[in-house]
Amino acid sequence: MPYDPTAAAVKPYIPASAQLPEMTLRALVMGVVLGMVFGASSLYLVLKVGLTVSASIPVAVIAITLFGLAKKAGGRDSTILENSITQTAGSAGESIAFGLGVTMPAIMILGFDLEISRVMLVGVLGGLLGILMMIPMRRAMIVDQHKELKYPEGTACAEVLKAAATETSREAAGESRAPGSAAARDAARRAAIIFGGFGLGLLYKVANLSFKLWKDTANFEFGAPLKAGSVGAELSPELLGVGYIIGPRIAAIMAAGGVLSYLLLIPMIKFFGDQLSVPVSPGTMLIRDMSPDDIRSAYVLYIGAGAVATGGLISLARAMPTIWNGLKGGLAGIGKGSAGDASLRTDQDIPLKWVVIGCLAIIAVITMATPLHMNILGALLILVFGFLFSTVSSRLTGEVGSSSNPISGMAVATLLFTCLIFLFMGWTGGQYYVTALSVGAIVCIAASNAGTTSQDLKTGFLVGATPRLQQYAILCGALASALILGPILLKLNDASTVYVPAAQVAPGVKVDPATLGATARLQGPQAATDNKTYKVWQKTDTVGGPAGKYLVADDGSLAYLVDPGINGTHNKRPDGSEVKKYDAPKAVLMSYIIKGILDRQLPWTLVLFGVMISVVLEMAGIASLAFSVGVYLPLVSTAPIAVGGFVRWLVDRRNSKLAQNASLTPEQQQAAGDRSSGVLLASGYIAGGALAGIVIAITSGVLTDFDTKMATWAKAFNPFFAGASSDLLSLLPYAVLVVLLYSIAREKKA
Numbered sequence: 001m002p003y004d005p006t007a008a009a010v011k012p013y014i015p016a017s018a019q020l021p022e023m024t025l026r027a028l029v030m031g032v033v034l035g036m037v038f039g040a041s042s043l044y045l046v047l048k049v050g051l052t053v054s055a056s057i058p059v060a061v062i063a064i065t066l067f068g069l070a071k072k073a074g075g076r077d078s079t080i081l082e083n084s085i086t087q088t089a090g091s092a093g094e095s096i097a098f099g100l101g102v103t104m105p106a107i108m109i110l111g112f113d114l115e116i117s118r119v120m121l122v123g124v125l126g127g128l129l130g131i132l133m134m135i136p137m138r139r140a141m142i143v144d145q146h147k148e149l150k151y152p153e154g155t156a157c158a159e160v161l162k163a164a165a166t167e168t169s170r171e172a173a174g175e176s177r178a179p180g181s182a183a184a185r186d187a188a189r190r191a192a193i194i195f196g197g198f199g200l201g202l203l204y205k206v207a208n209l210s211f212k213l214w215k216d217t218a219n220f221e222f223g224a225p226l227k228a229g230s231v232g233a234e235l236s237p238e239l240l241g242v243g244y245i246i247g248p249r250i251a252a253i254m255a256a257g258g259v260l261s262y263l264l265l266i267p268m269i270k271f272f273g274d275q276l277s278v279p280v281s282p283g284t285m286l287i288r289d290m291s292p293d294d295i296r297s298a299y300v301l302y303i304g305a306g307a308v309a310t311g312g313l314i315s316l317a318r319a320m321p322t323i324w325n326g327l328k329g330g331l332a333g334i335g336k337g338s339a340g341d342a343s344l345r346t347d348q349d350i351p352l353k354w355v356v357i358g359c360l361a362i363i364a365v366i367t368m369a370t371p372l373h374m375n376i377l378g379a380l381l382i383l384v385f386g387f388l389f390s391t392v393s394s395r396l397t398g399e400v401g402s403s404s405n406p407i408s409g410m411a412v413a414t415l416l417f418t419c420l421i422f423l424f425m426g427w428t429g430g431q432y433y434v435t436a437l438s439v440g441a442i443v444c445i446a447a448s449n450a451g452t453t454s455q456d457l458k459t460g461f462l463v464g465a466t467p468r469l470q471q472y473a474i475l476c477g478a479l480a481s482a483l484i485l486g487p488i489l490l491k492l493n494d495a496s497t498v499y500v501p502a503a504q505v506a507p508g509v510k511v512d513p514a515t516l517g518a519t520a521r522l523q524g525p526q527a528a529t530d531n532k533t534y535k536v537w538q539k540t541d542t543v544g545g546p547a548g549k550y551l552v553a554d555d556g557s558l559a560y561l562v563d564p565g566i567n568g569t570h571n572k573r574p575d576g577s578e579v580k581k582y583d584a585p586k587a588v589l590m591s592y593i594i595k596g597i598l599d600r601q602l603p604w605t606l607v608l609f610g611v612m613i614s615v616v617l618e619m620a621g622i623a624s625l626a627f628s629v630g631v632y633l634p635l636v637s638t639a640p641i642a643v644g645g646f647v648r649w650l651v652d653r654r655n656s657k658l659a660q661n662a663s664l665t666p667e668q669q670q671a672a673g674d675r676s677s678g679v680l681l682a683s684g685y686i687a688g689g690a691l692a693g694i695v696i697a698i699t700s701g702v703l704t705d706f707d708t709k710m711a712t713w714a715k716a717f718n719p720f721f722a723g724a725s726s727d728l729l730s731l732l733p734y735a736v737l738v739v740l741l742y743s744i745a746r747e748k749k750a
Helices: 027-048 056-072 080-090 092-104 105-109 116-144 152-163 169-174 184-208 237-246 247-271 290-316 318-333 334-338 352-368 378-398 406-425 428-463 469-496 585-599 604-619 623-632 636-654 667-672 677-701 704-717 731-745
Strands: 219-220 229-233 498-503 519-523 535-537 548-552 559-564
Touching: 027 056, 027 080, 027 092, 027 237, 027 636, 027 677, 056 080, 056 152, 056 428, 056 677, 080 152, 080 169, 080 469, 092 105, 092 116, 092 406, 092 428, 092 469, 092 585, 105 428, 105 469, 105 548, 116 378, 116 428, 116 469, 169 731, 184 237, 184 677, 184 704, 184 731, 229 247, 237 247, 237 636, 237 677, 237 731, 247 290, 247 623, 290 406, 290 585, 290 604, 290 623, 290 636, 318 498, 352 378, 378 406, 378 636, 378 667, 406 428, 406 585, 428 469, 428 585, 428 623, 428 704, 469 677, 498 585, 535 559, 535 604, 548 623, 585 604, 585 623, 636 677, 636 731, 677 731
Parallel strands: none
Antiparallel strands: 219 229, 498 559, 519 535, 535 548, 548 559
């Protein structure tokens, strides 16, 4: 197809003829580091609530600010193209974190160890594959369909970069701006907001978790007639920020699912089961002896999982027309990646032959990698589904944005088809659990990263970046983020793992130690009290005690049940210290799909209750996926998200009434809100709070004595931490964050 000059009718900010510093070492290194930082915070979020938020704009603002500080210290002025490279490299971490967080913990939930080699391989291979598969579609989706595919986050990020363009960049663009202009002041203000939010989130979390200045969760449990009902909220800046960014509707629907669980399902189970004298399967204790959390773990989690699975499949089915159109459009444009005017700097991609060689090399590594337990069929499924959903994801991102792109639904569909094929082949052993999940994980990460890559290339198209250099940058960012996110995932799990004395859960059970090969030692805080080496036994039934991973002494007696930090059920260590677990709702869903299809090991009655919840919601005209995630998650996680959404509603309602916004359409108002001061402050809250949570969790094993001393002091002398009024008092510092978010997000009258 000959080059069509009308396709690139949009004039980029920096013309193709301009030669500015672009992929410099400092720009690439800064992008890689920021990608790892935001990838870590996104991983923390997806383990807690199954959500991530786009990191593109925060990374761009931070890059602009750091380059500005470097100039004041005597360095060279940055260019908008350098800022674009930094933003591109820094955006990869968030999409890889999402793919890892919704898939890899399922391996552990299924009874296998979360091996570092497996996690890192999946992250690296999936991330690189998604980027390479998107490159041939750049011209068709980004250039030729510029007016049809808006790529909202990519367009907003381009506006941020242009608003903060330095003097060198403005000269190349033919634009003049006074040093003290409104645009320059606005860029400085945006930087101050996001860094201020980061600092506040960090300090708040440290004061809360490390120094025990107030409770981190306010919880109120009811008595009769709503016995076992409860409401509560985790008082964290990161969840407040998530709620503000995703908006009031989704935040409220998620919280409504939590209300159904904690104010209807749990009290109802308690009411009908209080008089029973025998346990009700799959629970192992009497309902009258269960706390609200016990009831949730034994029954409501399965209901929530059924609802989430159904909601995901319905959302995927609803998007099928768009997916089909996107696939046709993407396939039609595959040959156009090299059809443009390659002499133009802004039209140069990585050569197609290297893209094909790279994809084939990745598939070869996937096939031969021992930790993935992969076979030829699995590799072919990755190739087919990876290409299919990378194409779909790239187009859907252009139409509805990253936040509304049903990546997890695509992963569910991949896993369903893979498991059904394996079942037809008779592959139902434990090894095929890992194979099926590896297929789903790599496809999920590839689709997620393909969407992110397309957003970044849209930003580059608008500012006049070189696509080939952007593609190199995001490949470097994806590789670095994938290498660091695996160890962080394992560290977070180890830090919240509880080694439950086996006498409490499986008394009298013994096993022949000669039949056991693997050995392990305690990890995390409890390792300081027991440094022995034990044999490892994976118990697959519930006879005599719960299924799971056990540490076995030399005489065959069980020493500990290893309750993992991700999706574990024991939140207190033997010394009485409390442990924060990670629910990883979508990873649990993946494990349930594999068990349900390959081994049929699910309490299907409870799962079907959840299916009917989603069906009823869809019949009532309500999108069920967000509600279903709320049913699965604890209410203490969704309530602060609802608070953030409520603040966003108040801000948007007030800002829409200002004279300068009166002529804007609802879509324009939404776009303005997505790049507003409130979103920047919320992004700072998320990054600061999440990173503080990660560091505190990882260092908990080192600072055990300090943590114990602070907890002892707080219980004895701090009314904000312990006592009759501690739940109410702990709301006061949280209210400061809420009020500040509302105040900063409000626009001034013109």
